[in-house]
Amino acid sequence: MNTQHSPKAEILVERLDDIPLLISLQQRIGLGELIDEVIPRHGSQLGLSIGQLVVGWTAYILSEADHRKVAVEDWATEHQSILSELLGVSLRRTDFTDDRLGQVSTYLSKDKVWEAIETKLWANSVNVYQLSPQRVRLDATRLSGYHTPTKEGLMQHGYNRKTPELAQVKLMAASIDCGTSGHLLATDVTPGDKADDGLYLPVYRRIRDTFLEKGLLYTGDSKMSALKIRGEIASDGDFYLVPLAKVGEVAKHFDGWVSDIVEGGQPATLIYNTDAQGQRTDLIAFGYQTTRCQQVELATGETYTWDERILVVRSLSEANKQFAALERNIAKAEKALLDLTPEPKQGRRQIRRKADVIEKAEAILAFHGVSDYLSYTYQRKHQVKTQYIGRGRGSRHRPKRQVRTVRYQITQVSRDEAKITAAFCKMGWKLYATNSPKKELEFGEAVRLYRAAPRIERHFHLFKDAPIGISPMYVRTDDQIKGLVRLLSLCVRLLTLIEIVTRRHLAQHQETLAGLYEGNPNRTTASPTAVRLLKAFVGIHRVRFIANNKQSPYVTPLTPLQQKILCMLCISESVYHRPLLPKNKLESMAQFGGEMLAQISVTFNRIPSRFD
Numbered sequence: 001m002n003t004q005h006s007p008k009a010e011i012l013v014e015r016l017d018d019i020p021l022l023i024s025l026q027q028r029i030g031l032g033e034l035i036d037e038v039i040p041r042h043g044s045q046l047g048l049s050i051g052q053l054v055v056g057w058t059a060y061i062l063s064e065a066d067h068r069k070v071a072v073e074d075w076a077t078e079h080q081s082i083l084s085e086l087l088g089v090s091l092r093r094t095d096f097t098d099d100r101l102g103q104v105s106t107y108l109s110k111d112k113v114w115e116a117i118e119t120k121l122w123a124n125s126v127n128v129y130q131l132s133p134q135r136v137r138l139d140a141t142r143l144s145g146y147h148t149p150t151k152e153g154l155m156q157h158g159y160n161r162k163t164p165e166l167a168q169v170k171l172m173a174a175s176i177d178c179g180t181s182g183h184l185l186a187t188d189v190t191p192g193d194k195a196d197d198g199l200y201l202p203v204y205r206r207i208r209d210t211f212l213e214k215g216l217l218y219t220g221d222s223k224m225s226a227l228k229i230r231g232e233i234a235s236d237g238d239f240y241l242v243p244l245a246k247v248g249e250v251a252k253h254f255d256g257w258v259s260d261i262v263e264g265g266q267p268a269t270l271i272y273n274t275d276a277q278g279q280r281t282d283l284i285a286f287g288y289q290t291t292r293c294q295q296v297e298l299a300t301g302e303t304y305t306w307d308e309r310i311l312v313v314r315s316l317s318e319a320n321k322q323f324a325a326l327e328r329n330i331a332k333a334e335k336a337l338l339d340l341t342p343e344p345k346q347g348r349r350q351i352r353r354k355a356d357v358i359e360k361a362e363a364i365l366a367f368h369g370v371s372d373y374l375s376y377t378y379q380r381k382h383q384v385k386t387q388y389i390g391r392g393r394g395s396r397h398r399p400k401r402q403v404r405t406v407r408y409q410i411t412q413v414s415r416d417e418a419k420i421t422a423a424f425c426k427m428g429w430k431l432y433a434t435n436s437p438k439k440e441l442e443f444g445e446a447v448r449l450y451r452a453a454p455r456i457e458r459h460f461h462l463f464k465d466a467p468i469g470i471s472p473m474y475v476r477t478d479d480q481i482k483g484l485v486r487l488l489s490l491c492v493r494l495l496t497l498i499e500i501v502t503r504r505h506l507a508q509h510q511e512t513l514a515g516l517y518e519g520n521p522n523r524t525t526a527s528p529t530a531v532r533l534l535k536a537f538v539g540i541h542r543v544r545f546i547a548n549n550k551q552s553p554y555v556t557p558l559t560p561l562q563q564k565i566l567c568m569l570c571i572s573e574s575v576y577h578r579p580l581l582p583k584n585k586l587e588s589m590a591q592f593g594g595e596m597l598a599q600i601s602v603t604f605n606r607i608p609s610r611f612d
Contacts, residue, residue, distance in 0.1 A: 009547040014081060016555070018537040020575040021566065022059040023086045025494060028571065029128050031055055032087075034120040039107050047095045052087050053104050056096065058491050062534065065467035067488060068474050069101040082542070086575070105475070105483025114486055118186050119210050121493070129501050129570075131183065133176035135217040137453060138203060138224060140196045141460045142168045143485065145473040154478045156193035168192035169481060172199040173489075174207055175459060177452065180503035180527065183496045184459050185211060187489050189482045197223045201232060214238055217436060219450060225433060231296030235304045239436040241446055244310075250431060257312045258429045261288055271313075271444040284451075287313035287429075289443050311432040313447055319428025326370070326423065333368040334413045337361055337376050341409040350407040354380070357408040373420050376413045382406045459492045467531065468492065495530035498569065503527050505568040515561045536561055540576065 026032060032051035039050045048056070060075050061067045076083060076096040084091045094100070108114055125131055144166040147155035155167040172188040188203050200220065208214070214237040218224075222245040233240045244250045260266045266288045272280040289312065295305045340360055342348045351357045357378055365371040385403045388394040434446060441449070463470050468488050475484050503526070506512060512524035516532040540562075543554045555577050558566075566573055 009545065012544040012546065014079065014542045014544070016082060016537075016540045016542055016576060018063055018534045019059055019079060019082060020086060021534070021537060021569070021571060022062055022494065023055055023083075024571045024575045025498070025569060026055045026058065027086075028569075029121065029497075030124045031058075031121065031490070034124060035117055038113055038116045038120070047092045047100075048087065048089060050104055050107055052089065053095070053100060054108075054487065054490070056083060056087065057101060057104065057487065058494065061488070061491050062467050062494065065469065067468065067470070067484065069098045070474075072096045072101060073098070081544075102480065105480045105487065108483040108486045109479040115186075115206065115210070121490075122185060122211055125183075125493075125497065129497065131176070131178055131500065133185075133216065134179060135177045135219060135449070136185065136207065137175050137177065137182065137457060138172075138200050138218060138220040139175075139457055139460075140170055140172045140199050141463070142192065143171055143463065143470055143473075144168045145471060145481075147473075147476065154189065154191050154481050156191045158192040158194075169485065170194055170196070170199065171460075171463070171485060171489075172203050173459065174203050175457070178500045178504075180507065181496055181499045182458055183500055184489055184493050187486065189485050197226055197229070200224050200226075200229050204229075204233065208236060208238070217241060217441070217449075219453065227294065227296050230308070230433065230435070231294070231298065231304055231306075234294075234306045234308075234435045235298060239434065239441070241432060241434040241436065241441070241450060243450070244431040244433050246431075254429075254431065255426075257290070257310065257431065258426055261312060261314075262425050266312075269443050271447050283316065285313050285315045285447055287311060287443070287447075306435055308433050308435045309438070311434065311443060311446060313430050313432060314428045315430065316428065318430075319424070322427040323424050326373075326420070326427075329368040330370050330373055330415065330420075333364055333370045333374055336364045336368075337374070337410055337413050340364065341378070341407070344407065352406055352408070354408060357410070361410065373416050373423070374413060375416065376410050378408050378410045380406065380408055459496060462492045462495055463488060467534075468495075498530040498533055499528070501570075502533060502565065502568045513561070513564070515559075533565055536565060542576075 032049070032055040035051035035054055036049050041049050056076065057072060060072050064071070064075060073093075073096045076091060077093065080091045108117075142158065142160055144160065144163050145155060145168070147167045149156045149167045154169045156169075157164075158168055158170070160166065160168055169192045170190045172190060173184060174186045175182040176185050186203055186206055188199065190199060200223070204218065217239045218233055219241045222243045224240075225242040225244050230240055230242070246254055261268055268286045269288055270283060271285040271287075273282050273284050275281055290310050291307055292310060293305065294308050295303060297303050341351055341357065344350060351360070361376055361378075362371070365374055383405045385405070386400050387403055389399045389401055432446065432450065434441060436446075462468055468491050470485070470488055473481060473484060475481055502513075506526050506528075512526045513528050514524045515521050516525065516528055516536060517523045536559075540556045540558070542556075545552045545554070558573060558576060563573060566575075
């Protein structure tokens with residue numbers, strides 16, 4: 001009897017999620033190609049090029065929220081099919097090994113190589129997504145790690161309030177404000193014990209000579225307000241806006257500038273918040289501006305002179321915050337003064353000397369910083385007690401003596417309301433300096449512009465939070481540390497690029513996105529984050545039915561939200577359908593796998609997500 005056996009069929013399930021989106025986005029801005037231009041393939045190198053390795057590695061970091069090199073090889077093997085299709089080359093087992101990725105970090109650690117990559121990447125991003133920089137923000141941050149500092153090494157102990165016991169490396173970054181979000185432009189990796197104020201001019205000069213045209217506005221924190229830095233920016237035909245630190249000449253003139261407006265000598269300009277329609281809402285600050293002449297000796301030996309405006313600004317929120325802190329300190333000091341001299345009772349020590357009560361009371365006022373705002377009064381109290389002389393029971397004929405005890409008690413604590421009010425009038429003031437003409441940067445716009453700094457500096461938080469999470473760094477040598485930081489800066493650029501493009505699209509079309517928030521599908525937003533946009537692609541799978549040496553793929557249908565995101569990023573939906581079969585052929589697959597397909601589709605929802 002002949003027995004017929006059905007052909008052997010195999011079903012392969014591959015998780016796609018946001019991998020096609022991330023790789024296609026990098027291909028759209030030409031990241032892999034420009035890296036290969038800067039780092040050409042070695043004659044004996046096989047497999048993926050350096051550029052293709054960077055594209056695949058960054059996709060892994062953002063998709064899996066993990067920057068360890070050791071885990072990339074297994075991930076690449078698991079997604080070998082889709083990576084081969086997207087990268088356009090057959091993937092080998094040895095392409096994403098720890099050693100190959102270490103070579104990538106070594107290449108990226110070379111300064112000239114990295115500067116060339118940043119220059120080309122910026123040019124490509126501008127050409128593809130029409131980024132239009134409005135201003136540049138310069139600032140530094142600390143990246144900590146569990147490293148042992150070595151002489152001349154990158155990881156060093158430096159000033160760090162949160163984790164002073166950890167070694168750190170400093171990242172100096174220049175970012176552009178594209179209206180809706182900040183985008184990294186250039187980065188420098190320096191030792192962790194280096195002072196911040198010496199990091200501004202090198203990155204500024206690189207931007208000036210390589211990236212952008214002259215005439216842009218540069219902003220930074222008070223460490224950027226050094227006269228040498230301001231002078232070089234002004235002499236090059238650029239503009240700056242920085243808060244002035246209360247040191248040197250600024251400290252001498254600060255009280256006078258503030259008193260001019262507090263005492264009514266200067267009229268105040270009011271600054272309001274504005275809504276989406278440009279209408280005034282709440283008052284946020286007020287102040288005035290004055291002009292002074294500045295002079296500095298440049299590195300060339302020449303003396304440069306220019307005029308700068310001083311903006312004397314009072315932030316109402318900062319003033320209220322400082323006043324609330326003062327009130328808390330006054331209340332604490334008042335309670336401490338009254339508790340200093342308690343009523344006589346067993347276990348309560350009394351103050352017997354006048355000098356002691358004054359010394360301790362003044363120490364309390366000084367500790368809380370309220371010596372000018374509180375005063376106190378005290379009384380000298382004495383008590384006379386009659387005691388028997390000697391030991392034993394007392395009697396009518398035993399000799400007696402009188403014992404006098406003295407104690408001092410604080411009876412009242414008074415507030416000096418006049419001085420407290422005067423102090424409030426001088427709270428919340430800040431000085432800004434700019435060389436930008438009034439017609440290009442008026443007083444209120446300058447204040448609102450500087451308040452937008454957290455939006456531009458958000459990339460620092462992206463470095464330290466998921467999905468990048470640079471700490472801890474699982475590398476030790478300086479070239480690997482520098483290379484890893486620079487690779488992760490590429491990941492930050494991809495995240496901010498996604499935000500800039502999608503937010504700009506939504507603003508232009510006056511639209512919002514829904515479905516990005518768990519548990520609240522109807523909640524909408526006009527400024528989605530890249531993390532939530534990528535999370536929307538979790539759960540996309542591709543099923544391949546292999547029978548008789550033929551395979552038929554099926555991809556989880558894209559939701560309207562996923563289609564909308566791809567459309568805003570100018571990425572074709574076909575990146576999730578490689579190869580894409582006609583609909584009638586997909587329907588014919590049900591002849592041998594209909595029930596199995598239904599079972600697998602149920603299984604999709606049980607696969608844990610990296611965000612769970």
